[in-house]
Amino acid sequence: MKAIADMSSDEAAGIRFVLMDIDDTITRNGKLQPESYMALWKLKGAGLKVIPITGRPAGWCDLIAREWPVDGVVGENGAFVFWEEHGKRRELVHPNAVRNDHPVLNRIRADAAKEVPEIRIATDQFARLFDLALDFAEEEPFLPLSDAQRIRDIALRAGAQAKISSIHVNVWMGAYDKCTMTEYFLHEHFGWDPVNEDRAVFFVGDSPNDEPMFSRFPLTAAVANIRRYENYLHHYPALVSVRECGEGFAEIVDTILQKRI
Numbered sequence: 001m002k003a004i005a006d007m008s009s010d011e012a013a014g015i016r017f018v019l020m021d022i023d024d025t026i027t028r029n030g031k032l033q034p035e036s037y038m039a040l041w042k043l044k045g046a047g048l049k050v051i052p053i054t055g056r057p058a059g060w061c062d063l064i065a066r067e068w069p070v071d072g073v074v075g076e077n078g079a080f081v082f083w084e085e086h087g088k089r090r091e092l093v094h095p096n097a098v099r100n101d102h103p104v105l106n107r108i109r110a111d112a113a114k115e116v117p118e119i120r121i122a123t124d125q126f127a128r129l130f131d132l133a134l135d136f137a138e139e140e141p142f143l144p145l146s147d148a149q150r151i152r153d154i155a156l157r158a159g160a161q162a163k164i165s166s167i168h169v170n171v172w173m174g175a176y177d178k179c180t181m182t183e184y185f186l187h188e189h190f191g192w193d194p195v196n197e198d199r200a201v202f203f204v205g206d207s208p209n210d211e212p213m214f215s216r217f218p219l220t221a222a223v224a225n226i227r228r229y230e231n232y233l234h235h236y237p238a239l240v241s242v243r244e245c246g247e248g249f250a251e252i253v254d255t256i257l258q259k260r261i
């Protein structure tokens with residue numbers, strides 16, 4: 001990982017799309033920070049397309065699409081993209097997305113509760129359309145990562161997809177993920193060319209669940225809290241900030257905007 005200050009002016013000038021994770025990339029301790037919210041407005045003001053990418057629920061993404069300075073938001077680990085156009089909230093749902101009333105998800109929920117009695121359905125589940133979120137570390141009692149891994153294995157054995165974030169085990173039916181949905185949206189909505197325009201996309205994240213994005217795109221950065229996971233990563237971002245969380249995101253944004261002048 002090189003310092004964000006080492007990004008070249010040519011690299012910065014070629015960016016059209018700035019994509020970012022939400023939790024612990026633009027938030028700290030669960031709160032959206034003023035620096036990062038201002039940084040989103042600066043990106044928008046510079047004419048860049050701004051697209052958060054998150055495992056958070058449809059209900060949250062409806063608010064983000066309508067209220068934040070963004071051009072779209074990829075939610076529930078790639079099940080859909082929401083955006084606002086001429087005052088209307090539009091959506092693109094992944095063709096493989098399956099609603100979360102699927103009987104296999106109900107069975108996984110029951111099996112997970114037998115295996116790890118303290119696991120619980122995330123309190124944001126009511127706002128979800130496509131995935132089941134099991135909370136192991138958003139609210140107390142905090143359970144060890146090994147419990148999350150046991151639940152992920154139950155889900156995978158049952159034929160579902162599963163990903164562990166820093167707080168939830170997210171489980172869904174249907175073959176898609178954040179990265180494939182992002183590429184699909186950029187292509188369908190903006191005419192982005194996945195072969196020749198790799199370097200038009202810049203992604204910022206903070207943790208191992210961002211690795212598919214770090215490995216897919218050549219221009220990626222992490223906020224400094226990624227260093228906690230340095231020994232667990234297989235795919236590193238190209239660049240890293242000095243500061244953590246939202247302050248780090250603001251540092252990254254200020255650097256690329258200065259280098260584009």
Ligand SMILES: [Mg+2]
Pocket residue numbers: 021022023024025205206207
């Ligand atoms: Mg994160």
